[in-house]
Amino acid sequence: MSMPGAGLTARLAPAAVQAARSESPWLRWALCGVTFAFLGLFLVLPLVTVFVEAFSKGTEWYWNALIDPVTIASIKLTLLIAAVSVPLNTVCGLAAAWAITKFQFRGKSILITLIDLPFSVSPVIAGLVFVLLFGLQGWFGPWLRDHDIKIIFAVPGIVLATVFVTFPFVARELIPLMQDQGMGDEEAARVLGASGWQTFWRVTLPNIKWALLYGVLLCNARAMGEFGAVAVVSGHIRGLTTTMPLHIEILYNEYNLAAAFAVASLLALLAMVTLAAMTVLEWRAAQSRDLPAETD
Numbered sequence: 109m110s111m112p113g114a115g116l117t118a119r120l121a122p123a124a125v126q127a128a129r130s131e132s133p134w135l136r137w138a139l140c141g142v143t144f145a146f147l148g149l150f151l152v153l154p155l156v157t158v159f160v161e162a163f164s165k166g167t168e169w170y171w172n173a174l175i176d177p178v179t180i181a182s183i184k185l186t187l188l189i190a191a192v193s194v195p196l197n198t199v200c201g202l203a204a205a206w207a208i209t210k211f212q213f214r215g216k217s218i219l220i221t222l223i224d225l226p227f228s229v230s231p232v233i234a235g236l237v238f239v240l241l242f243g244l245q246g247w248f249g250p251w252l253r254d255h256d257i258k259i260i261f262a263v264p265g266i267v268l269a270t271v272f273v274t275f276p277f278v279a280r281e282l283i284p285l286m287q288d289q290g291m292g293d294e295e296a297a298r299v300l301g302a303s304g305w306q307t308f309w310r311v312t313l314p315n316i317k318w319a320l321l322y323g324v325l326l327c328n329a330r331a332m333g334e335f336g337a338v339a340v341v342s343g344h345i346r347g348l349t350t351t352m353p354l355h356i357e358i359l360y361n362e363y364n365l366a367a368a369f370a371v372a373s374l375l376a377l378l379a380m381v382t383l384a385a386m387t388v389l390e391w392r393a394a395q396s397r398d399l400p401a402e403t404d
Contacts, residue, residue: 155376155380158369158372158373158376159369159373159376161365161366161369162366162369162370162372162373164365164366164369165366169366169370170366170370173366173367173370173371174370174371174374176367177347178346178347178350178355179355179367179371181347181348181350182347182350182351182352182354182355182371183352183374185263185266185349185350185351186332186351186352187332188263189263189266189267189270189331189332189338189351190270190328190331190332192267192271193267193270193271193274193327193331194274194324194327194328194331196271197271197274197275197277197278197327198278198320198323198324198327200275200278200279201275201276201277201278201279201280201282201323201327202278202279202282202320204219204223204279205278205279205282205283205286206286206308206312207219208220208279208283209282209283209286209287210286210291210294220283223275223276223279223280224276224280225276226272226273226274226275226276227276230336231269231273231334231335231336231337232336232337232339232340234269234272234273234336234337235269235336235337235338235339235340235341236340238259238260238265238268238269238272238337238340238341239260239340239341242259242260242265242268243260244260246260260341260343261341261342261343261345261349262349263349265341265342266338266341266342266349266351268341269334269337269338269340269341270331270334270337270338272337273330273334273336273337274327274330274331274334277323277326277327277330278320278323278324278327279323280323281319281320281322281323281326282316282319282320282323285316285319286312286316289315289316293311293312293315294307294311294312297310297311318389318392318393319393321389322386322389322390322393325382325385325386325389326382326386328382329378329379329382332351332352332375332378333353333375333378333379334351334353335353335354335357338351338353338354339353339354339357342354344358346358352371352374352375353375355371356368356371356372356375359371
């Protein structure tokens with residue numbers, strides 16, 4: 109038996125929903141104006157300023173700043189650090205996400221907490237930890253000195269610091285997706301006779317490929333732009349242990365602003381390329397999610 113006011117409520121519900129979803133034109137314009145003003149002031153204007161200052165002394169000065177031997181060395185070191193740290197974090201993040209989402213074991217919550225640890229620790233503190241561990245006065249310092257192994261103020265220390273601060277990106281992109289997907293596809297593959305590696309390569313990896321690429325892009329962008337942890341462990345040795353962010357800081361402190369902004373423009377271009385790639389990946393991921401529904 110229906111309630112006396114049920115019919116009236118049913119008739120009013122669409123109108124109430126429409127009213128809740130609509131606002132007056134002036135409010136919409138005001139909110140859009142505030143949003144675009146904020147984006148223009150804090151995102152677009154700094155980006156434009158970087159390129160304006162980079163070319164402030166002309167194109168020839170810009171290219172001369174980029175082909176400077178110290179600048180070339182910083183670019184090569186940045187690419188080297190990214191080439192080492194990103195694959196390491198990709199493999200480790202993928203393994204961690206696989207273990208957390210596909211298996212039940214004691215200490216899972218502790219593992220998740222450790223994965224999130226770099227997000228809660230300041231990069232400067234992370235760099236200082238490595239100095240206390242591997243510096244000359246650190247725990248392993250005397251042993252490293254006796255065996256002529258250099259970690260702090262050398263490339264290995266920069267790699268360690270970068271790996272630490274960029275570790276969560278791949279795992280954190282994969283864990284929610286793999287939890288949402290569950291174990292149904294993998295269990296079906298195993299029932300049909302697939303081995304563990306076959307299940308991973310032919311079932312799990314295709315299902316997570318877009319999220320994996322998204323995490324790799326974020327990890328690469330952070331690895332190339334990391335400053336705090338790298339600044340502590342690098343020693344600022346020009347031409348040897350200065351990545352692009354550190355080289356920009358040195359040029360800026362020397363009041364060589366045009367050269368500093370010229371190098372900064374490369375990092376800005378990296379950010380824009382990363383943003384474009386992330387947009388494409390989000391679009392492809394949305395398409396892959398919609399594909400089964402379209403083929404049914």
